[in-house]
Structures are given as C-alpha cells and as structure tokens.
Amino acid sequence: MLAAYLKGSRTNPNVSKDIYQDYDIMYVVKETESFRKDLSWLDIFGRVILKQEQDDDFGYGDRFGLRSHYEETYSWLLLFEDGNRLDIGVETVEAMRKGSHRNKLFLPLLDKADCLPKLPPPTDEDFHVKKPAERKFHGCCNEFFWSLCDVTKGILRDELPFAMTTYYTQAHHMMEVMLEWYIGSMTDYSVSCGKLNKYFKRYLPGITSMTF
Template sequence: MRNEQEMMKKLIDFAKNDDRIRLVTLEGSRTNPNIPPDPFQDYDLSYFVTDMDSFKENDQWLQVFGKPVMMQKPEDMELFPPELGNWYSYLILFEDWNKLDLTLIPVHEANDYFTHSDGLVQVLLDKDNLVKHEVIANDHQYWIKKPTAREFDDCCNEFWMVSTYVVKGLGRKEILFAIDHLNEIARPNLLRMMAWNIGSEQGYHFSVGKNYKFINRYLPDADWEKLLSTYVENGYEEMWQSLFTCYELFRNYSKAVSESFGYKYPDYDEVITKYTKSIYRN
C-alpha cells in the first residue's frame, strides 16, 4: 500500500500540472487532528475545475492515481439518484487498497462549498488565491451539544413510539421489519441519549465520532457490554431480549439526562413498556 506522502504527492502534482484545476481541498478524517491515522482512511479530495465536461468525457485520466479495481460514480447512477447538484464524484478502490473519494466542483461554487462545509477542510492548493480567509480544520460541528427540553422530549418520543413498530414486527413474526426499526431508528436515539449524558458529565468540547464509533471510550464497561448485546438479532427471543435491554439502557440514560438538565421525564416509558410486555407474553 502506498503511504500518505506518496498518495498526496500524486494527487497534488496532478492538480498542479492541470490548468483546469484551480483549487484543491482535503476533507474528512485526514484533516481531523482528533482522529488517529490508520491505513483505512479514505483520501477525500475536491478538485475545483473550470471545465467539468472534459473530465467526465472518459475515466482514463484517473489511471494516473493508480489502477482501480472498483469504482463508483454516484452522480451517474439510476437506482440511487444523485444528490450533489452540479458536483461529480468518483469513489475509487485501487489495487494497493488505498481508497480515493474525489469530487469535481465547478470553480465558481467555491464560496458555497466553504459556506456549507462541516469544518473538516484543509486547503492544499489555491492557484488563484480564491480562498480569502484562513481555513483551519476542526470537528466542532460534530461535538456533543446540550439538548433543549424539546429535543430531549422529541428523542424520548421517537424512541418509545418507534419501539411499538419493533413490537408489532415481532408480534407478527416479521423479524426483518422489527430489526429494521430497531437498527435504523430506535437504537440511534438510544445512542443519542447516551451521548447527551456523556456531554452532561464531561463537557461539550469533543465528539464521540461518526456513527458514535468512539462512544465506548466514555461508557462504563457494563453498559458497553449491554449495548453490544442489543445487536444480537438472529431469532425472535434474541430480538425481544435486545429490545428489553434497549429499554433498560434508554430508561437509565434518559432519566440521568432529565435530572442533569432539570427536564421533565415523560411518561412514554411506562405506557410502552406495559404494551410491550403484554404482546411478549402472548
């Protein structure tokens, strides 16, 4: 696998030698000083260009970065409609297993890019002095934030209401329906509540990572093990127990958050727990 210095040199040298490319930025985890580097990190780059169509005519120019073994062009797919407007992206896995996520952006949209940036941006090349302000990469946008009373109640409401869909799926013997609602909606709100409690105890100057991937660093070992046990979903009884453990964890953490911030603890818990147990017994 080529190292970071080799990859970055190739990506920047190409941009330096191509007059169509006026500005180059690096995004994502490689700009974040709080993320330890590892060989699995993508190279997330953007080229701001004067002529999009000339790049899109064919993909041969990408060969300069290495031999692709897999490539996806999200803006050229039918099943998954594009979401980037005038931008065009290439997701490339090379034969040495480096992965490049390269986005082409019309150069006149540079201001919009920086306006809507998540903060994890580093300017690598600026041929025309387009960037008039200092850009310092930071992950502040992803730091834990103190919830308002309404946000707290909304989270509780969503968790307990969506749990009824999990129950319904299990009651009907529709396990994939139940798994989907637990994984996609209910558990993410449990993780959100856990993060809020971590913030209340340790402050709001850090992130627990994308998809809460670092949350185990801040949880008691027993709670981390309980959380992991909720991912056991290979049968109906296993799903019921995962759901009940989610209830237990959400109850404990939401009560802690309500006490910490002086927010009213809602009565959703009592009602939905009673409902769930009545269906489970049948």
C-alpha cells in the first residue's frame, strides 16, 4: 500500500455526523489483482455479515457503469457485525492520478510514496445544484405532464405496477428535479441536495418525511 485517502460524507463539512455514516476509503497500490484474488486482507477490519463488490450482478458496479477496468481500480462495500459499514477500494497510482472517479471530497490519510495530489480542503461544490438552461426547464415540465398520462392509463386499466413504476421513475423524478432547481434558485446555487435528494427537508420549509 502506497497511500490512502478518505472520501465521501465523512469529509464533507456540510454533513451532520452520525453513527450511520459509512467510511469511504481508497488505498493506492501498485496493482489490484492480488487484492481481488485473496480477500483475506479484509478480515483485519472485522467480521463481515454482508458484502457487495464491484463485479456483482445488479450491484453498484451495474448502477454506476463500473464493471470494467478492474486492473486499475476495484472496490467492496462491507457491513460488519458491529453495525459499521466500510466502502473500501484499491486503485493504482496511474488510476489515482487520472482522478476519473474522484471529486473534491478528498482527505489524505497516509502518503508513503508522496503520490497523492495536493488539493484544497474537502468541499461538496461538485454536487451543488446546477442552474438549468431554459430548454432543460421546459423539457422537465413537459416530461412530468406527459408521463402522468401513462400513470393515469395504468390506473384506469388496473395495471398498478406499471402505473406506480411510471410515476416514481418518471413523473416523481421530474418533480424532484424541479425542486432541486427551486432550492438552487433560493440559495444562489450554492448547496447540494445530497444523494437522492436526502436533504430536501433541510431546504424546503414545512416539508415532512411523508411528503415523498
């Protein structure tokens, strides 16, 4: 191991700390193959009761299009019996220098090879709401109302799985996009709504958990 850095919410000064936060750690290494072939090195962290890795079907590798280039970087999501969760990965120096999957939530932990970049303190500005172009705004409105036609059709045909999936993946999604832009307009596009808009309640007065 040449270096290690922390990423994710634990580096974000705008995130309230709690016991549910994951530890997102990346190790910089000479090669990834030995780490992928023999997982015994993970045992030092504790007893794993649930594990997902980058090459699992239907896993995060599928969701984020990461099922390739394992010789450059590879990672595991680990849940331990004590309740802690560790998202841990290995990447080569070359991959780290490319920084393809790195954002500004970056905090060096160890740098034995003096290979980590010298970056400013961690910030979530990469995830701030972006101001939409007029065309995008109108497209969002159009998709919201258009998809509701299919929702209505599904309800009237008593095809509720179709109706509900259409609502949550299309109409509801467009509503959340519009709310992101509303929050952005009220904050001069200087905040992040968080992963899957988990901070809506923080920025929308009067909103309750049951609203969505």
